[in-house]
Amino acid sequence: MASERRLRIKTLVMVLAMVVCANAGDLLLKRGMAQIGPVELTAQGLAQAFRLTVTSATIWAAIFFLLGFMVSYMTVLSWADYSYVMPAGAFGYAVLTFLAVVFLHESVSPRRWVGVVLICVGVLLVGQTKPRTTQVASEAAA
Amino acid sequence: MIRVVLALAVLVLGSTGGEIAITHGMKSVGEPARLRPRAVLEFLGRAVRNGWIWAGVPLMALSFYSLLLLLSWEPISLVIPASALSYVVGTFGAKYVLGEDVSVARWAGVVLVCVGVALVAVG
Numbered sequence: 001m002a003s004e005r006r007l008r009i010k011t012l013v014m015v016l017a018m019v020v021c022a023n024a025g026d027l028l029l030k031r032g033m034a035q036i037g038p039v040e041l042t043a044q045g046l047a048q049a050f051r052l053t054v055t056s057a058t059i060w061a062a063i064f065f066l067l068g069f070m071v072s073y074m075t076v077l078s079w080a081d082y083s084y085v086m087p088a089g090a091f092g093y094a095v096l097t098f099l100a101v102v103f104l105h106e107s108v109s110p111r112r113w114v115g116v117v118l119i120c121v122g123v124l125l126v127g128q129t130k131p132r133t134t135q136v137a138s139e140a141a142a
Numbered sequence: 143m144i145r146v147v148l149a150l151a152v153l154v155l156g157s158t159g160g161e162i163a164i165t166h167g168m169k170s171v172g173e174p175a176r177l178r179p180r181a182v183l184e185f186l187g188r189a190v191r192n193g194w195i196w197a198g199v200p201l202m203a204l205s206f207y208s209l210l211l212l213l214s215w216e217p218i219s220l221v222i223p224a225s226a227l228s229y230v231v232g233t234f235g236a237k238y239v240l241g242e243d244v245s246v247a248r249w250a251g252v253v254l255v256c257v258g259v260a261l262v263a264v265g
Binding site for chain 2: 010071074075077078079081082083084086087090093094097109111112114115116117118119120121122123124125126127128129130133134
């Protein structure tokens with residue numbers, strides 16, 4: 001059915017946007033805070049950290065991506081099942097491991113690779129199921 | 143031991159409870175008419191006026207504080223794998239609270255993801 005295919009494609013696109021935004025946001029936040037350095041827990045230290053964070057382009061880029069994650073998460077939940085979106089989002093852990101190997105040349109333990117394989121198989125299994133099994137408000141009203 | 147179990151329960155139940163409230167809220171808001179910036183902004187405007195969204199946010203905040211507490215008591219290699227239980231608890235919530243139809247394939251996928259996330263977190 002064409003509408004089911006459309007639903008599946010837009011759900012997958014949104015889940016992908018969620019994963020990309022969450023990972024990019026976390027990485028940028030980490031990089032931004034590393035540039036700022038350790039924050040001293042004194043009034044002066046906190047004021048200095050606040051001034052540095054609000055003027056950091058990296059931190060703003062991180063906030064932009066994390067907002068993007070929240071918007072795509074809320075949007076996809078307006079039509080897709082929670083029990084579909086939640087496990088599918090775990091795909092991010094697998095992506096992060098691949099990125100760590102390819103770009104950061106980190107070594108990954110066999111146990112972690114087993115975890116990545118389990119996540120990928122699990123996400124594929126969930127991906128096979130119907131993205132929506134309940135009614136959505138706009139449909140119920142129609 | 144008891145405080146760790148309690149904090150873990152708050153972490154898992156807070157995050158899944160919060161996400162279930164947000165899902166319920168978003169389902170009652172209804173999907174955006176189109177995936178265009180203007181339609182999505184209107185949709186977000188409707189979403190922030192939904193009470194369920196605001197019920198979900200403090201639950202998720204509570205869960206986050208519980209995570210911080212746990213991380214101050216126990217190593218991260220224990221805390222994150224234990225919090226992967228949220229996938230299973232969340233699926234029960236989706237089935238019994240939200241009324242979603244969780245098929246055998248979806249259950250199998252959720253359990254694999256849960257074990258996989260725990261293994262990745264242990265490293």
